[in-house]
Every structure is written in C-alpha cells, then in structure tokens.
Amino acid sequence: MPVSPRRPASLQGRIFRGSRVVAQGLLTRTELRSTAWRPLFRDVYADARLAVTHRTRCAAAARWVLPPGVAIAGRSAATLYGAASIADHEPIDVLVPAGQRFGPVSGLVVHTGAIAATDVAVRHGIPLTTPMRTCWDLAQWLPTEDAVAIVDRLAGQRLVxxxxxxADSQGWIGKRGWKRMVRMAELADAGAESFPESRLRVRIVLAGVPAxxxxxVVERDGRFVARLDLAWPQLKVAVEYDGVWHDDPEQFHRDRRRLNRLLGADWIVLHVTAKRFREDFDGFLTELRQALTSRSQPR
Structure with a gap:
C-alpha cells in the first residue's frame, strides 16, 4: 500500500541525510520512501518538488558523500564551470587521490589518479578540479571530439x-596519457561557438584536412557580409553547420540569402546537417576535399 506523503516544514525544499531526520523524529524510514522525497545517493534525499540538476547533485555529493581529498572532476567539473551540459540524471565524475580507497557509489563514476594540491579549487563550497586539471582528465576519459568540444568552451570563457x-602539455610528455593531452591541446580552438561545430572541426582535422x-568574418568593400563557422579564407571555401534552428523557415530564408551574398563573393559554402554528420560524414568529406583541391589549382 502506498505511503502517504508527509512533508515537515523544516525539510521542505531541502536536501538532507535520511538517517539524521529519522533520528530526530522528523520522518520514519517508511515515510522516506513516499513520493514526497527523492533519493539522490545512499541515505541522501531531496524534497521531490525541488528542481534537481546535475549541479544540485554535485553539491549534494560534495556535502554528504565525498570524503576529504576527493573532488568533482571531468565533465561534471566542466559543467560547474559552465563549459559543458550534462543531463540531470547522469552520474557525477569524481577524482580520488591514488592510494585512497573510496567507492563504488551509485550515482558516481569514480576515477583514481595523482592529485596535487594545486589541482583542486573550491567553488561555491564544492571541491572540484581546476580548469587546467579538468582538461587533462577530459583528454584521458573522453573521445577526442568530445574532450576538445568542452576545452573549446573553457577556452572561449577564458578559464583556460x-x-x-x-606549453604545459609538453611538460607532461612521458606520463601515461600525454599523447592524448598534447593532441587535444593542439586541436582546441577558443573561437568555436557550439559543441557540434567543435566536433565537426575536429573530425575534419583528424581526417587530414588542414585546420x-x-x-x-567575410567583408566586401569594408562592409560586413557574413560570419562563417569554418573557413579556409585563402581558398574561399567554407563549411556551415546547420543546427536545429534551421527548421525555422524564416531562419532558413535568412541563411540562404546570406549564402547567396557569399556566392556572389566567389565562395564555395558546404552545409552539414546533424543527420549528415552522423550518417554520411565520409560523403561530406569527399565534397570538402574536392572543393579545397579545385580552389588550390591555378585559375
């Protein structure tokens, strides 16, 4: 039989340790299992009416779950810096110093590695890896495309x-994983404006195409014409990533007018949709190489 929800005023809108409120007589163990409360981690609960984001869960883990020395890391740290976006329910990346025992814990992805004191910062009461250390961990834990996309955002926000x-990545030469770090640092670009554009650029470069x-920005007679996602200016070849906003007919019309102006300026502009990037990247790459080759030949 379902348990009737009961919400003591002192617990409304809060996150708390279940065993403590039971010991205080505010709730029973049975009442904790009602729809009034949402379990976040073992013995950690939230008011079910509270909006629980990944950031909220990181704060709860830092307060109630993580022992001293353990820090939020990887994509979770990047999310706290505003440089990534993780679904609310996804597990939290944490970094545990080598030699310290911790985990496994439901809701956390536990990584172990050497951590210097300078690798950890405290932000709004949450211990997390610094942006520079976060870059190293991203290089080790994620596919190159995904890691670079986040580092692009960290760089764009001037956190890195x-x-x-x-320069620092050269100092890690010889350490396990240094090649991934060096490659990621070489591929990163602070000018990227979206995760899909970053992934597209990285895949193009990894395929052997010049960066x-x-x-x-394209100008004509000193006047602005358009800004291109990716461009090879000397050859007047460009690639535009068509995101979901192109479902808007008015936006589509504006973009095509912009394209016509560029064609008037003798540009070749290739468009890539999310579907084509996912299902026919090789076909697009062939077209891009043909465009670059044709423009490289004397005219």
Missing part, C-alpha cells in the same frame, strides 16, 4: 589559456 595549455579558421 590555450597557449599555456599547449580551418573558426568564425571567419
């Missing part, structure tokens, strides 16, 4: 300086 990241310029 790419020249320093590239494009991001967000290149």
């Amino acid at each position: 300086a790419l020249p320093r990241l590239r 494009p310029v991001t967000q290149f």
Whole structure:
C-alpha cells in the first residue's frame, strides 16, 4: 500500500541525510520512501518538488558523500564551470587521490589518479578540479571530439589559456596519457561557438584536412557580409553547420540569402546537417576535399 506523503516544514525544499531526520523524529524510514522525497545517493534525499540538476547533485555529493581529498572532476567539473551540459540524471565524475580507497557509489563514476594540491579549487563550497586539471582528465576519459568540444568552451570563457595549455602539455610528455593531452591541446580552438561545430572541426582535422579558421568574418568593400563557422579564407571555401534552428523557415530564408551574398563573393559554402554528420560524414568529406583541391589549382 502506498505511503502517504508527509512533508515537515523544516525539510521542505531541502536536501538532507535520511538517517539524521529519522533520528530526530522528523520522518520514519517508511515515510522516506513516499513520493514526497527523492533519493539522490545512499541515505541522501531531496524534497521531490525541488528542481534537481546535475549541479544540485554535485553539491549534494560534495556535502554528504565525498570524503576529504576527493573532488568533482571531468565533465561534471566542466559543467560547474559552465563549459559543458550534462543531463540531470547522469552520474557525477569524481577524482580520488591514488592510494585512497573510496567507492563504488551509485550515482558516481569514480576515477583514481595523482592529485596535487594545486589541482583542486573550491567553488561555491564544492571541491572540484581546476580548469587546467579538468582538461587533462577530459583528454584521458573522453573521445577526442568530445574532450576538445568542452576545452573549446573553457577556452572561449577564458578559464583556460590555450597557449599555456599547449606549453604545459609538453611538460607532461612521458606520463601515461600525454599523447592524448598534447593532441587535444593542439586541436582546441577558443573561437568555436557550439559543441557540434567543435566536433565537426575536429573530425575534419583528424581526417587530414588542414585546420580551418573558426568564425571567419567575410567583408566586401569594408562592409560586413557574413560570419562563417569554418573557413579556409585563402581558398574561399567554407563549411556551415546547420543546427536545429534551421527548421525555422524564416531562419532558413535568412541563411540562404546570406549564402547567396557569399556566392556572389566567389565562395564555395558546404552545409552539414546533424543527420549528415552522423550518417554520411565520409560523403561530406569527399565534397570538402574536392572543393579545397579545385580552389588550390591555378585559375
């Protein structure tokens, strides 16, 4: 038989340790299982009416679950910095110092590694890896495309300086995983404006195509014409990523008018949709190489 929800005023809108409120007589163990409360971690509950985001869960883990020395890391740290987006229900990445025993814990992905004191910062009361250390962990834990996309955002928000990241990455040569770090640092670009654009750029470069310029501004007679997602300016070849906003007919019309102006300026503009990027990247890559080759030949 379902348990009737009961919400003491002192617990409304809060996150709390279940065993403590039971000991205080505020709720019974049976009442904790009612629809009034949402379990976040073992013995950690939230008011079910509270909006629980990934950030909320990180704060709860830091307060109620993580022992000293353990920090929020990876994609979760990047999310706390505003440089990534993780679904509310996804597990939290945490980094445990080598030699310290912790986990497994439901709702957490536990990674172990050496952590220097300078690798950890405290943000709104939450211990998390610094942006620079976060970059290293992203390089080790994620596919290159995904890692670079997040580092692009960290760089775009000036939380990471790419020249320093590239210089520091050389200092990690010889450590396990250093090649992934160096490659990620080389591929990162602070000019990227979206995760799909970053992934597209990285895949193009990894396929052996010269790196494009991001967000290149085309001008004619000193006047603005358009800004291109990816461009090879010397060859006047560009790639535009068509996101979901192109379902809007008015936006589609504006974009095609912009394309016509560019064609008037003798540009070749290739468009890539999410579907084509996912299902026919090889076909698109062939078209891009043909465009670049045709423009490389004397005219």
